[in-house]
Amino acid sequence: MTTITTQDGTHIFYKDWGPKDGQPIIFSHGWPLSADAWDAQLVYFANQGFRTIAHDRRSHGRSDQVWNNNTMDQYADDLAELIEQLDLKDVILVGHSTGGGEVTRYIGRHGTARVAKIALIGAVPPLMLKTEANPGGLPIDAFDGIRKGTFDNRPQFFKDLTIPFYGYNRDGAAISEALRDDFVRQGMMGGLKGQLDSIRAFSESDFNEDLKQFDVPTLVLHGDDDQIVPVDASARATVKIVKQAVLKIYEGADHGLTVTHQDRFNADLLDFINS
Template sequence: MSYIKVGQDANGEDIKLHYTDQGSGAPVVLIHGWPQCHEAWTYQLGELPKHGIRAIAYTRRGFGNSSQPFEGYDYDTLADDLKAVLDTLNLQNVTLVGFSMGGGEVARYMSRHGGARVAKVVFVSSVTPYLLKTDDNPDGVDKSTFDDIQQNLAKDRFDFLQTFGKQFYGEGALSKPVSQAVLDWSFGMASLGSHQATVACAHAFAETDFRPDLAGIRVPALVIHGEDDKTVPIKNSGDRMKNHLPHATYITYSDAPHGLFITEKEKLNRDLIDFVTGTEVRGGQVS
């Protein structure tokens, strides 16, 4: 397994991120969501390199096989970790692709590090621009929703993760968009994360305001969101992104849940390939 050192913890131990680097060509860095790891991108890692794209995915600190320090789950630190990945691999003209929580890393990196090395950005099912409902963010999600998440994590994290996984992929009484094997696979990834990282990152993506970060993004941008996303509702996120990134291409996937990197993998792959290679994005249409 390959690792990139991004710093040291309070005890002087190295913090390392597990990553994979597939193919050659235009570099794309894939940033996974909460509470999974980089292996969530399996269908993208298996397809993008066939189209002249170098696909790189890393696991956020605290999750999967990356180091699990007790601290460092704020977005400034996570953006610095992303910078370490780009610098260590000496990537240029990168397309950053952030899914869900990972969209926050993209936004914060662009403001905190001036968009260094980045040519394009993609926000998929992203937590941006700002999830928490406040006086100056009335279109956000009520705080009680995030309080429930924290209470359920404290009560029984593993039971919560199993239930969360079903919502993540849009499973319901009459809807089975993914197999039990996919649910088991996702639960396995999520359960590898440390308890502290899982809890702290839930606070981070719920409470961080990315509106100032988005204001400075000038590179080409693509926003993708599922219309039936119950985890990060489109009305609280994707629909609002057009106000903060008016130059972005915004496409929605009809009836798609949060975890569209699995349920809509062919559409997502096609749209990512088109955007990275400079072809007009076809809005998820697969021929």
């Protein structure tokens, strides 16, 4: 397997497809998935001449399952080490859901010297948790429920999660049982401890200060029927902070729109990159 080794000795698996001299696009996946969630995008954009890269977040997929350091700061530092060890420049960073938080924290901690553009897709910033300062967020009980479901019966919880994740509980939805099974497969590749830690990382991390560091073209794309990361407290709040951001809303789209709206998403992301 292709891996890098981070400063704390963790092996991070990554895929590196397409021409090595192409402009690099790094895709950061959502919880509890892996780089496999981006396979269609990796192929599509590699065929367009880009160097496409996707990594498994620590304690997810084929990367090492670690007991400590499953934090948003560490996720961002791992991304930085991947970029630096591969000596990537003019990178396009694409983050979905928790991956959007990872990308955002990377900018906050490491800046944009190596970054050309950013795309946040169904992403968790600025803050998912409901607080006095963030009344539009989700209550802590919602995340405690995710923790309990993951701990008690992880495969069943992941299988059940696919229903709201892909909008399969909406009228007319075309349910793919194979896609649901693959979601469980990806989730079960990761480590329970790291995935539990990651729930805190994606739900309680405050990205407001990180977003203020954005100074490159940014696409914020979200479905307005996202049942996992509600659009008002995320995408619509983010574009109020990132002044040069472009907001694109998919009417009626779910959280997993990179799959359920795959062709449209790929075309829109390509348009943004080429614009």
